[in-house]
Amino acid sequence: MPELPEVETIKETLKLFVCNKTIKHVDIKWPNMIKYPDDVEEFKALVTGQTVRSMGRKGKFLLFYLDEYVLISHLRMEGKYSVHSPGDPVKKHTHVTFYFSNGEELRYNDVRKFGTMHVYPIGEEFLHKPLNQLGPDPFDTSFNLDYFYEKLKRTDRYVKTALLDQSIVTGLGNIYVDETLFRANIHPLKRCSKLTKQEVKKLQINAKETLQDAIKAGGTTIRSYVNTQGDMGMFQQDLFVYGQDSKPCRVCGEDIIKMKVGGRGTHLCPTCQPNKQGVR
Incomplete structure (x- = not known):
């Protein structure tokens, strides 16, 4: 399972490729990954039209800060993100694809299908599962x-x-x-x-x-x-x-x-x- 350093590295790399890009639509092949809202169509509606403004991390969780919402992603054992141009071959086990308005695609691949995604309004991300169950990050001032x-x-x-x-x-x-x-x-x-x-x-x-x-x-x-x-x-x-x-x-x-x-x-x-x- 990717731990804090791996997730931090992924966060910093993703910044270069997804920030300031707008989600045109989303394709979800494995609905069980979507934990909140548990209705896949509602999940799609919340993130569609939103622009990725910044990336964050809490422990092992990736945080995609959009215009109004936060997408919380846990990679679990084998989850991987990759950015692609249109027409790039789609690998097996690609379960979620975010299509950007510039034609690029952010693909989530997970062999074991253990990864999870939650979407909450900005400001509420730490009030609900899964983030409200976590202790401080080792780099937080509260970890004294x-x-x-x-x-x-x-x-x-x-x-x-x-x-x-x-x-x-x-x-x-x-x-x-x-x-x-x-x-x-x-x-x-x-x-x-x-x-x-x-x-x-x-x-x-x-x-x-x-x-x-x-x-x-x-x-x-x-x-x-x-x-x-x-x-x-x-x-x-x-x-x-x-x-x-x-x-x-x-x-x-x-x-x-x-x-x-x-x-x-x-x-x-x-x-x-x-x-x-x-x-x-």
């Missing part, structure tokens, strides 16, 4: 140490599980949680209630730095992620632990191991991230 510490201290969950909780902090997924925990030298099975304020500060700082580094590299390509221009993210070359199981740690030389935490594959260095609680 006091907030983060209080949220984590209230739960006895494993820290890996809590960091994946989008209601605590949004945008972090499996890749960047593993990388954040490694950089902070914290074992993924540590209980949140046992974290010191200094450890939470390390998590906060390293989450931001990890995401910033990934954004600079254009995100991480693990399986099929590419940006809207077809370019792969390159942060996978800088990963310390994710996907590195059985390889030597770049810091200490110990073999990286992989385990399950809350049903999620989790990568760590047993030397750099000692399990002081002895939990397995």
